Amino acid sequence: xxxxxxxxxxxxxxxxxxxxxxxxxxxxxxxxxxxxxxxxxxxxxxxxxxxxxxxxxxxxxxxxxxxxxxxxxxxxxxxxxxxxxxxxxxxxxxxxxxxxxxxxxxxxxxxxxxxxxxxxxxxxxxxxxxxxxxxxxxxxxxxxxxxxxxxxxxxxxxxxxxxxxxxxxxxxxxxxxxxxxxxxxxxxxxxxxxxxxxxxxxxxxxxxxxxxxxxxxxxxxxxxxxxxxxxxxxxxxxxxxxxxxxxxxxxxxxxxxxxxxxxxxxxxxxxxxxxxxxxxxxxxxxxxxxxxxxxxxxxxxxxxxxxxxxxxxxxxxxxxxxxxxxxxxxxxxxxxxxxxxxxxxxxxxxxxxxxxx
Numbered sequence: 001x002x003x004x005x006x007x008x009x010x011x012x013x014x015x016x017x018x019x020x021x022x023x024x025x026x027x028x029x030x031x032x033x034x035x036x037x038x039x040x041x042x043x044x045x046x047x048x049x050x051x052x053x054x055x056x057x058x059x060x061x062x063x064x065x066x067x068x069x070x071x072x073x074x075x076x077x078x079x080x081x082x083x084x085x086x087x088x089x090x091x092x093x094x095x096x097x098x099x100x101x102x103x104x105x106x107x108x109x110x111x112x113x114x115x116x117x118x119x120x121x122x123x124x125x126x127x128x129x130x131x132x133x134x135x136x137x138x139x140x141x142x143x144x145x146x147x148x149x150x151x152x153x154x155x156x157x158x159x160x161x162x163x164x165x166x167x168x169x170x171x172x173x174x175x176x177x178x179x180x181x182x183x184x185x186x187x188x189x190x191x192x193x194x195x196x197x198x199x200x201x202x203x204x205x206x207x208x209x210x211x212x213x214x215x216x217x218x219x220x221x222x223x224x225x226x227x228x229x230x231x232x233x234x235x236x237x238x239x240x241x242x243x244x245x246x247x248x249x250x251x252x253x254x255x256x257x258x259x260x261x262x263x264x265x266x267x268x269x270x271x272x273x274x275x276x277x278x279x280x281x282x283x284x285x286x287x288x289x290x291x292x293x294x295x296x297x298x299x300x301x302x303x304x305x306x307x308x309x310x311x312x313x314x315x316x317x318x319x320x321x322x323x324x325x326x327x328x329x330x331x332x333x334x335x336x337x338x339x340x341x342x343x344x345x346x347x348x349x350x351x352x353x354x355x356x357x
Contacts, residue, residue, distance in 0.1 A: 006044050008034060020245045037061075059101070060095040061085070061309060062119035066106045075197050076279045078125070078297050079148065083280065084302025085123065092310055094120075107136060114142045120313050123147055123305055127159075127193050143316065145309040147301065149193050158312060158320040160305040164194045167294040167327035168245060169201035171273045174329060175243045179338035180271060183217065184241040186251055190220040195247065198275075202245060214239060223247050228254025236262060236270075242338045243271040249284060252291055256334075271335040275327070289332030296327040 007014040012035070020027045020035035022024060027035075030303030038044070051131045063082070072310040082096070088095055097119055101109045110133070114120040121143035124133055131150035133158050146159040175183050185202050188195035199220075203213050216239040220229035233243050252274035259270045266272055276293035278300075284291050304323055312318070 001042050003044075006035075006042060008037060009042070009156045010038055023301050028354075035323070037253055043331075050125070057313075058118050058120050059093055060097050060119050062097045062099065062110075062113045062122040063123065063125065063248075064099045064101060064106060064109045064113075065125065066101055066103045068322060070240050076250075076282050079281075080277065080279050080299045081125075081302040081305075082299075084304075085298035085306040088306035090301050094310070106133070109166065110136060110140055110142065121145070121309050123309060129193060129196065132194075141266050143309065143312045145305055145312065147305055148266075149197075151193050151196060151248060155261065155282050156237075158308060158322065160301055160302070160308060160323045160325070162194070162198040162296045162325045162327055165201040167201065167275065167296070167329075168198040169205045170293075170329055171245055171294050172202050172205035172206075175245070175271060175273065175335070177336065178243075178271065181209075181338070182214075182239065182241045182243070182245040184232065184235045184239070184244045185218045186228055186255055187218070187247040188243055188247040195220065198247065217241055223251045225250055225254040225257070229258045230253060230254070232258035233261075241270070243335070244273070246272060246274045248273050248342045249276055249279070249282060249291065249293070252334075254349045267336050268332045269339060271338075276330065280300055284330075289330050290334060290336040292332040293330045294327040295330045303327060 003014050003206060007017040010017060012031070016027065016031070019040060020032045031093055032310060069076050082098075086096055097113070099109050099113075110122065113122060119142070123135070124131075124137065124146045125151040127134075127146050127148040127339055129150065130152040134146070134150055134153050135155055137144045138155055141334075144157070146157055147161075149159050149161045150157075160334055172183060181207070183202075185199065190196055190199060198199060199218070206213055217235055219234070221227040228246060232255040235244075244255050246255050252272060256266050259266050259272070264270050272291060274284075274291045274293045275297040276289075276291065276295040278295055280299065283293075284293055304325075306324065308321055311321075
């Protein structure tokens, strides 16, 4: 069915039907609802090319990924965020433009999206301290939203973020309540805003109990299985942690490997808490989670970010909005009371590194 046929069925002009479908304010709400219901009933799909010509909008949102972070493309966290955002785009008649560019071409990629009119807005990923992309996007004049926050940035900007500081503070407090005082932090890269906030939560929780952070118990690296394994191995060999606080489930798998390689049992000898993004294809166990975790759905964050950005595009000039999501603390099988020290030697035998040959 085309627009003219739908208009004939409704007894309205094609112009009125087109304006109702495209959200023009001069169409009253009763007419708009009637047109939308008829379009759904007759499975009518508007010609997006015609809409673009009529409204001057691209009906597309851009996501620019520099090659330095190309691992994001296969990262299940990024994939789930994109899936959530994509659901919102599709529901609202928008397409997604995903641009993977050389590091030194990232700025030009944003400028091209604006100058060519190929995107109505962009979502900025992986914000850093004093992120230079935020003033750039202000200068270009393209609507945007940040997934995360950028510490030190003075210009106003809209964002969606998880309360990373509070999540890791609460997780550290949980381990302290279990009697752990030697807690290793296996963090993400600490020029990234989320990782800075997580370290702050961890350090604040320790300080509140009068515990000074031990540099040997803190690491910062890519959130991969191998980096988690290496960080945990180094700490187990040199600093005798009884617990770990880990930036992701993927890193947590590496931490678990390091623990079990030494003949120790996760949850009994060494406790582990991860951050779980509630991923579609990488679940934290079944009914009983494998890992105790701070949990927040990145797919939901994608939906929320997309909805907020489409709102910014539809209502330009409004003050930047912010959405801070709280993570739940989910109790799994990976945590337990701190092991009792060996009173005869002063050591903690359960966590003494013993490599299995």
